[in-house]
Amino acid sequence: MGYKAKFKVWRGDASGGDLQDFTVEVNEGEVVLDVIHRLQATQAPDMAVRWNCKAGKCGSCSAEINGRPRLMCMTRMSVFAEDETVTVTPMRTFPVIRDLVTDVSYNYEKAREVPAFAPPEGVAPGEYRMQQVDVERSQEFRKCIECFLCQNTCHVVRDHEDNKANFSGPRFLMRIAELDMHPLDAHENRAQEAKTDHGLGFCNITKCCTEVCPEHIKITDNALIPMKERVADHYYDPILRLFKRSKK
The missing domain is CATH 3.10.20.30 (Beta-grasp domain)
Structure with missing residues (x-):
């Protein structure tokens, strides 16, 4: 009817x-x-x-x-x-x-700023080998359809236009997290770049991005929080800092 x-x-x-x-x-x-x-x-x-x-x-x-x-x-x-x-x-x-x-060109500009997957030296395409657990860990993030609803609802850019220059938003921080979790990615310092170049510190994990994701990706819990933890370890873990100092 x-x-x-x-x-x-x-x-x-x-x-x-x-x-x-x-x-x-x-x-x-x-x-x-x-x-x-x-x-x-x-x-x-x-x-x-x-x-x-x-x-x-x-x-x-x-x-x-x-x-x-x-x-x-x-x-x-x-x-x-x-x-x-x-x-x-x-x-x-x-x-x-x-x-x-x-006009969603902001998102494509941020996508270009994320360094691509860097294959390990001496391993040709088709020769990559990964544990299934590592495949499953990042597979969730590949369900992203780039609707940019998470970018739209993130109040860091929604309510503060001037943050767009320094903040990549949840979709691309999730992309960085996915690459950082990849056991074959040879690019160094992705977690640090997330902090210094992509504005990870702006995210205050309100989970609004997760709530609007049509693919039900747990962006905050499975990508952003683990990335924040790795950044905190790198910059603030006292044992790690002592180890780095001893290598100098």
Whole structure:
């Protein structure tokens, strides 16, 4: 059974905009992205929205739905009451291009700053060998679809624009943690670089990034906290400091 739903969708561009009211048909089993597409087809053909797979795997359709960062294709209309107004706005942390489309180039800039995996010397591709436990340890982080919802909800950059220059955000700190855990990665000092170059110290482990992850990656518990522990060991462990001093 279908029904008429009330929607408020943000319309505008970099110069400004506002919420626009719509009443639109909703059918059983639909998700928010279905409704946005129906609005495009019937009432707002010029509405801009980014999407691709509609299967929760491309990470393109990130938005804020009733104030919560979500994927539109994975947010079922059945979670809302039929008389509830559904508000859809662009991700707040990134500059608006138009309507629900934001400029997420900040994330690609941060991605380029993370040194790539460095293979060990003398080991050719195809000859890498790892224990299964090491494979499983970092496999979780490879489920990331780069929807950037964790980046969007992280208050370090969400509420403090000036932090963007010095903070890579949870998605890329997680990438550094993954590489640091890799037993074959020959790049030295990833944990230290996380502190000095990527702003790990800004993270105060509120777990808001973990809460919005559509892949249910435990970003804080399994990546950021272990990375912080390794940084603390490197810089502040008294026994390790004594050992380093004795080698000089």
